[in-house]
Amino acid sequence: MRVSSALVLAGLVxxxxxxxxxxxRYLVIAPHTAEQCLSVLDDIKxxxxxxxxxxxxxxxxxxxxxxxxxxxxxxxGALKALPEKSRAGARAVKLVKFTPAQIKQFHQxx
Numbered sequence: 001m002r003v004s005s006a007l008v009l010a011g012l013v014x015x016x017x018x019x020x021x022x023x024x025r026y027l028v029i030a031p032h033t034a035e036q037c038l039s040v041l042d043d044i045k046x047x048x049x050x051x052x053x054x055x056x057x058x059x060x061x062x063x064x065x066x067x068x069x070x071x072x073x074x075x076x077g078a079l080k081a082l083p084e085k086s087r088a089g090a091r092a093v094k095l096v097k098f099t100p101a102q103i104k105q106f107h108q109x110x
Contacts, residue, residue: 023071026078030055030066030090037064040086047083069095 032040037059044052044066055066066086072078078092 022073024073025095026070026072026075026092027095028066028068028070028078028081028090028092030068030082030086032064032066032086032089034059034064040066043083043085051081 030040041052044055051068055068058065058067066082068081070078070081072081072092075092075094079087079090082090
C-alpha cells in the first residue's frame with residue numbers, strides 16, 4: 001500500500017509541476033563555515049548588492065547558511081542566482097503548494 005500511495009503522490013506532484021508556466025519556485029540553500037562567513041558575505045555583496053538583501057541568513061544563530069527563494073526553470077537555474085564560488089556546496093529544492101483537493105486525492109490513493 002505504501003508504494004501505491006507514494007506513486008499517487010509522485011504523479012500528482014509531477015502533474016502540478018507541468019501546470020502553468022515553466023518557472024518553478026526553488027529554495028536555494030547555501031551553507032558555509034563560520035570561518036568562510038565574511039568571505040561569503042563579501043562575495044555576495046560584490047556580486048550583486050541587491051541579492052544580499054534577498055538572502056535570509058542563519059549565521060547570527062550559528063547556522064551558517066544562506067536561504068534564497070527564487071523562480072527558475074530548473075535546479076541548475078536556481079543555483080545560478082548565486083555567485084559561482086557560493087554554488088559548490090549549495091543545493092536547490094523545488095517547492096510546491098498543495099490544495100485541500102490534492103490532499104484528499106493523496107488519501108484516496110492509499
